[in-house]
Amino acid sequence: MIEFEPLLRAIYDLPLSQVVRGAVWVYPVLETLHLIGLGLLFGPIIIFDLRVLGVISSPAPSPLAGLLLPWVWIGFAINATSGVLLFGSDALEFGANPAFQAKIALILMAGLNAAVFQLRAAGGYAGNAPAGDAPSPDAPLTGGLRFQAALSILLWLGVILAGRMIAYVA
Amino acid sequence: MSLFHRAAACLLAIVCAAQSPLADRAAAHHTYVSKYDPDRIVSLKGTIASVDYRNPHIFFDITVINRDGSTTTWHVETEAIAKAQAKGLSESKLQVGTAVVATGWMSRTGEAEIGLKSISIGAKTYTIRNTAR
Numbered sequence: 001m002i003e004f005e006p007l008l009r010a011i012y013d014l015p016l017s018q019v020v021r022g023a024v025w026v027y028p029v030l031e032t033l034h035l036i037g038l039g040l041l042f043g044p045i046i047i048f049d050l051r052v053l054g055v056i057s058s059p060a061p062s063p064l065a066g067l068l069l070p071w072v073w074i075g076f077a078i079n080a081t082s083g084v085l086l087f088g089s090d091a092l093e094f095g096a097n098p099a100f101q102a103k104i105a106l107i108l109m110a111g112l113n114a115a116v117f118q119l120r121a122a123g124g125y126a127g128n129a130p131a132g133d134a135p136s137p138d139a140p141l142t143g144g145l146r147f148q149a150a151l152s153i154l155l156w157l158g159v160i161l162a163g164r165m166i167a168y169v170a
Numbered sequence: 171m172s173l174f175h176r177a178a179a180c181l182l183a184i185v186c187a188a189q190s191p192l193a194d195r196a197a198a199h200h201t202y203v204s205k206y207d208p209d210r211i212v213s214l215k216g217t218i219a220s221v222d223y224r225n226p227h228i229f230f231d232i233t234v235i236n237r238d239g240s241t242t243t244w245h246v247e248t249e250a251i252a253k254a255q256a257k258g259l260s261e262s263k264l265q266v267g268t269a270v271v272a273t274g275w276m277s278r279t280g281e282a283e284i285g286l287k288s289i290s291i292g293a294k295t296y297t298i299r300n301t302a303r
Contacts, residue, residue, distance in 0.1 A: 020225075
């Protein structure tokens, strides 16, 4: 097991971390940004996953993904930035917090799931189209993709739950 | 779909593992009631030993001389900076060495820690919270 404590202490001691925990309004503003980012991240993801699952029947998954994905990235950027800053302000506590560790693991699993989904969906569109044609926007939604959409919802709900539990477990 | 069920069970196990050591150390912030016992209130007379005036919650330590002459360092948790300031408890009020009487709810873990209800410094009393819930 790697000893993380010196690194976490160095992050805690950064001037930026001191500002985040010591200034009156920086912390609550970062918390607010983290909620805005969560909305932009989770909203589009769950809508797309529900489309793949068939709970929502239109539009076709591919154009829907094109519409929603940029907002997911904007939300992710906001939350990665605000999250790193909040983490730094209390790095030793967060680093040792089991809910925080679970949250990071779940984010990595959700990201991996999304990456695999994109690869499989792209393959599906290409395989669906006649040779030389552009990929069809209506790739068949196989059971595997539906499973991944359900997993995506569960993983992101897990991220939210684990994130909220950081304040309640030690 | 058994693969689906297995993945769901795996996820549930992770989330439950994260919750299992519920409120057993003095690390978590937020909600007094999960951390402090509303039915056990104490008043501590002592001097401020250290202050961590920070967000999301302020922490400070009080050195208390017990009846038998021994000393106990009590940890005190209170609100966010903006809220404490709104109640009059600015950083300058919490100086190391200052004599205080701190009243609060005992930690559920049995450790020497309270969630602050009110604090008297000199002739002034600052009521920070009225209830632990």
